[in-house]
Amino acid sequence: MRTEAQLNDEVVLERYGRHLELRLGRSARTRQSYCSDLRNLSEYLAASNGDLLNLDLRLLRGWLGSMRQTGLSARTLRRRVAAVRSFTAWALAEGVTDSDPATSLESPKGPSQLPIVLSQTQTMELLDAAKQGERNVEQLADIALVELLYGSAIRVSELCGLDIDDVDFGRRVLRVLGKGNKERVVPFGTAAMQALQSWLRMGRSDWVTDSSPPAIFLGPRGGRIDQRRVRARIAALAEVAGQPADLSPHSLRHSAATHMLESGADLRAVQELLGHSSLATTQIYTHVSIERLRASYASAHPRA
Template sequence: MSSQQIPAGLAAAAQRFGRYLEAERGRSAHTVRAYLSDVRSLLEHAAFEGVEDPAGLELGTLRRWLGSQSEAGMSRATLARRSATARAFTAWAVREELIQTDPALRLKAPKREKSLPGVLHQQQVLRLVEGAESAAAEGGPMPLRNRAMVELLYATGIRVGELAGLDVDDLDPDRRTLRVLGKGNKERTVPYGLPAALAVDDWLRRGRPALATGSSGPALFLGVRGRRVDQRQVRSVVHDLLAALGDTAATGPHALRHSAATHLLDGGADLRAVQEILGHSSLATTQIYTHVSVERLRQSYQQAHPRA
């Protein structure tokens, strides 16, 4: 189906929904754009069927929309996400009295494919940080920054967006803890170890002053022009370091988050403590890492036990 002009009634509802997500739910601009992209796809389909305003949305419309997405080759994970977005939109519309009865209450979507996150072995992480250290030893502010970012990502398991949003005063060097603003503007405190502390201190002493300008503000990590580093730059740095390993399919910062969580559990950390460190709202989200750890334990058992 070609792009469809959305009627004014539907377009206005989408705009109000976006403002609600940002102002009342505290969603980031990136998350709001993702929600609205899905909502626009739904509303374009609804307009194609002749729907003029939210009150005209029906369960059949939602099902046919998801069906068209499936026929277009969307993955089950994408369909599940779009179904969740539709339910969030129609539930909001009911609360705003734009719809009398929620048409998405009986909407079902394919379950997400269950997949375990990619995890680096501890020796791979060691080689990764050694690569960053070697580059930093050659001098220049950027390698110092890159080393500090990688050490901190692995030490804390924070998300790439959380790293990019850090300010200098979010660090507590004496206690080696970090104040992080996570999803939904929820604040948490995360510890980090000595290697990360040394790398960050080196960046603050020798790297950041060389890049800082009047527009740098309090940002902990800076780009080449002195502005706050963005997520794309962080991903590029980690991607290049992972590619240099040559023996992993992992491609971005989330691999360091996955690895940090798994290595904590492998080392005996409590599941709820790992949940707090990662900033997961649900323990079920953290539990996927126990599957990774159990699988690694099973492999070790089969390799080592004489009667395995």
């Protein structure tokens, strides 16, 4: 659906580039990469008299197949698919096209990578880092964040969505809304309960404003905490504790699940705790435990 008679690939890409910069705030490097990927697609289409305004799934799969034959890495192919998906979603929203064929375009899978898992000692070191220095509001929030992420193994999105009414301190359980808007009840430990109560009693009120939501965790301006701030706080604590630079809130979820399995927890119970719809998803943690066992064996067994 062309809205302008002179609309062509270069004009559309220029408009899309401005969208990336002004509306989405993408970096110059990301803009350059995405537009370069889309020009590659444009050149592929032009060889058969096609253009970006008349895409369909068959053409996109043909383009992807042609790149596979050149030996491009799966990582590069995934980036190019991401660029196309972003572009076609924008084009449909802007009325440049009347469909979004990239929603059904499969992204190449990369090699399976095991998640970052902290040892129990490292986890305690991360908590110690949160407790360093003078007690203040941010410190109370940090301690509660780490304790609850590790103590309940919930996702960072689930943590950010928690309201005060979602916590039952008597039974020590949380009501969380997971993927697919599926609600489940998750237990948490005494250490997490104490940290959460301290935050609610002595910290949260300092950040509350008249427009604050009933969220358990607030940011300094009184709004519901977002995933970006949680990630930033975990990264800051990881640096203090000398932990991996790419440690994330999800790493605490991975660590909690792995530590439970290493201590004899039933796999299906861990599946239910994590909110996985498939047991196969949970089984990655058994692989993590095996890899950790192999590493310990290799470093400690005299005949390894």
